[in-house]
Amino acid sequence: MLFTDLGLSEPILRAISEEGYTSPTPIQEKSIPAVLKGGDLLAAAQTGTGKTAGFTLPILQRLSSTAKTGGKRQLRVLILTPTRELAAQVQESVVTYGKYTGLKSTVIFGGVGANPQIKAIAAGLDILVATPGRLLDLMSQNCVSLANIEILVLDEADRMLDMGFLRDIKKILAVLPKQRQNLLFSATFSTEIKALADGLLNSPALIEVARSNSTNDAIAQLIHPVDRNQKHPLLAHLIKSNQWQQVLVFTRTKHGANKLVTQLEKDSITAMAIHGNKSQSARTKALAEFKDGKITVLVATDIAARGIDIDQLPHVVNYDLPNVSEDYVHRIGRTGRAGSNGVAVSLVCVDEHQMLRDIEKLIKQKLPQEIIAGFEPDPNAVAQPIQLRSQQHQQSRKPRPGNAGGGKSGGSGGARPAAKRSSPPKRSFNR
Structure with a gap:
């Protein structure tokens, strides 16, 4: 048609x-x-x-x-x-x-x-x-x-x-x-x-038009088991060894996003963060520079996941698995758009094994796993509790100024319209 x-x-x-x-x-x-x-x-x-x-x-x-x-x-x-x-x-x-x-x-x-x-x-x-x-x-x-x-x-x-x-x-x-x-x-x-x-x-x-909570077949999904304190070195290794040029990385918290940007910059990997605590100008700048290829890594929290629309984004990395399983589908859906292929990598430590099981149950598939040499997880590691988003979620339901997405004081940040595509015309489009 x-x-x-x-x-x-x-x-x-x-x-x-x-x-x-x-x-x-x-x-x-x-x-x-x-x-x-x-x-x-x-x-x-x-x-x-x-x-x-x-x-x-x-x-x-x-x-x-x-x-x-x-x-x-x-x-x-x-x-x-x-x-x-x-x-x-x-x-x-x-x-x-x-x-x-x-x-x-x-x-x-x-x-x-x-x-x-x-x-x-x-x-x-x-x-x-x-x-x-x-x-x-x-x-x-x-x-x-x-x-x-x-x-x-x-x-x-x-x-x-x-x-x-x-x-x-x-x-x-x-x-x-x-x-x-x-x-x-x-x-x-x-x-x-x-x-x-x-x-x-x-x-x-x-x-x-698709089974609820199903993932796009154009997205290759892969799990890398790793110890929690080795996630940052592994991410830097993957980016450098594979020569990734445009990577959208999701963290669980705003603090985690800021910390990861600092760590990546020390590894000579250009990165910026986008989340609710960033000013409007900072969010606009980060998204624009990422789309234009001026920075390699954009680190985001789930609050911004649905608004990041980038044609032919090649790589998405779950630095932290989401606490809400459905968010996994939304996160990796940033790649593999408009008929193009994409890769979604998740760095999973022992603390997140139950989250991974929940995600696999949701999407009705077992995700392939690959251990990277030099980053083998400790088989005797003991899981530590993760601060779930439920507390933040309950807070977000309370009416207050600056609630995400509106209000006088801001909440969820904005972005300038997506840059024009330089890729050849496609037969269908995703917006």
Whole structure:
């Protein structure tokens, strides 16, 4: 199937073509016609399969075909995302594929000054991309009205629930018009997502293009057993001996991310960290330099995982296994995107053996293991307890200023739109 078969208008098709795309991904092929019909939709697909375009393209089509004439523009579409990185990515897609439609959009999130965002909203918009905290902040100041919303999108809804945004979402839902189209996109169909869908969606179309919590077959997964105090030397060894040029590394904590960057720099490996405690400018700089190939390693925590969208990223390393098994799927989904191949390596110490078993149970496969010579783990090592994310998770569910992804003081950081691809055009795309 081609994009020309999906009922999209010439201006949108022209924008898609200019980006070098001709064929939709499976989630796009199924979701675009469903959204165009005007009904509610519950859609799930693996990370990196193109969910963003699965809703932005038909939304642009629907708005451009029913554009209001005369008077100030009214806000008709609200897209909610859990993190600044993801909000910026969605806004980039709206701008890129809507550039010939005449529609106007903006993105709002915490961690930056609100005045430019307020001015953009006041000038008149068709589409608003927002994180929940900043949206509620501006709503409380009467800077944004949701009275004319026709389409609501909850993007990465599973992550929003995991980050404790349910209460914020309910506050936003309470002021939206009763008659509207609701689109809920998620990487997984968890019990919590199904419960949210039951209360939000009206006889929705259901789309699931891959088994829940399955991993992309284009990603080669490998476990390296190692002692906990040898993880950093092993990572440096892998990067240097394999001549890896672009590596996304996940740590369990912000402190761990900062510490690892310092250690890698001492090994003459360029690295920067991206996490919730970093300033907006620092996060933007780190992500931009990583995309441009100016640094070899970007160290991230799970808070930023869903918003890092880099074409043909070759390597992802789990320096620490995630405490939440589903996060493993989201992490490694940063590679193997848009039909390209990728490698996901996990450095696993004795403390994480149960986490590894939980992950393998979730993804329904036994992951291959390889011990690297010189880094053999001590067979007599005793596991030590790991501070689970549950404590942080419970804290994140408490409403407070600066909650991740919004609020006056920032929370989850943002990123500038992804750099233009220099690779040859592909047949399908992942955004």
